[in-house]
Structures are given as structure tokens and as C-alpha cells.
Amino acid sequence: MKDEPRVKTAGELGVSVRSLPDVSHLIGAAWGLGGLILTEADLGPEFFHLRSGLAGDLFQKLTNYGIPTALVLPDFAAHGERFGELAHEHAAHPLIRFVRTEAEARAWLGASAAP
Known part of the structure; x- marks a missing residue:
């Protein structure tokens, strides 16, 4: 039987991204x-302000x-037009969706980990 890829949420890992040091x-x-699965709750307000660089x-x-x-956001455009464009640009990205x-x-992470 093939091993399923280990997928975790940021919450399960006990981390969030609210500032640049959090990235490391x-x-x-x-x-x-x-x-890795990141939800809106795992991301601080600065993440959604693209000028911050976070x-x-x-x-x-x-x-x-x-x-x-995978970034789970029910409404990609809720954080502004530019953020919605960023989400759209990542529609076919091999590592970030x-x-x-x-x-x-x-489902995507399971498929992306397949050989």
C-alpha cells in the first residue's frame, strides 16, 4: 500500500505567519x-497587504x-483586487495554490505529491 503524503495544517504545527520572522x-x-495547509486564521493582516512583502x-x-x-481562503478577492489577482496567478503554480x-x-496536496 502506498503511503499517503504527510499533510499538516499550520494549526497542527502550532505556527502562524504574522510577521517576517514567523516565515522561518x-x-x-x-x-x-x-x-502544508494555511488558513486565513493562520495569516496575519500584513500577509494580505502585499506591499508589506510578507x-x-x-x-x-x-x-x-x-x-x-495550499492557502484556504473562501473568497480570494476579499482582501482587495491585487490579492485576488495574486490568487489567480497561482492557479497553476506547482507548489503554491x-x-x-x-x-x-x-485533494490538491495529495495529487501534487504523487509521482
Whole structure:
């Protein structure tokens, strides 16, 4: 029987992303996982203000370390037009996707971990 990829939520890992130093803590906690799920509750207000650089820094590190990540946000445009565009741009990204439900996140992360 094939092992299922280890997918965890940030909450299960006991981490959140509210400032730049939190990014390193998240990467350390998620290292070696088959997938990471971040919910709106796991992300501080600065994440949604793209000028802060927090989202960009997080996405760059997740990509550099090869950690497949699903961001669960019921309404991609709720945080502004630019944030909605960012979500749309990641529709086909191999490591970072925006989804509307945790079930969708788990389905994509399970599929993305397959050979």
C-alpha cells in the first residue's frame, strides 16, 4: 500500500505567519512534510497587504524549500483586487495554490505529491 503524503495544517504545527520572522519558524516546522495547509486564521493582516512583502517572502521560501502549500481562503478577492489577482496567478503554480476549502487543499496536496 502506498503511503499517503504527510499533510499538516499550520494549526497542527502550532505556527502562524504574522510577521517576517514567523516565515522561518513555519519553514522549520513544515520541513519534510508532503504538504502544508494555511488558513486565513493562520495569516496575519500584513500577509494580505502585499506591499508589506510578507506574502512574497513566504512564497519565495516555500518555493525554495519545495514545500507544497495550499492557502484556504473562501473568497480570494476579499482582501482587495491585487490579492485576488495574486490568487489567480497561482492557479497553476506547482507548489503554491489558493483553494476555497480544506477538502480542496487536501485533494490538491495529495495529487501534487504523487509521482
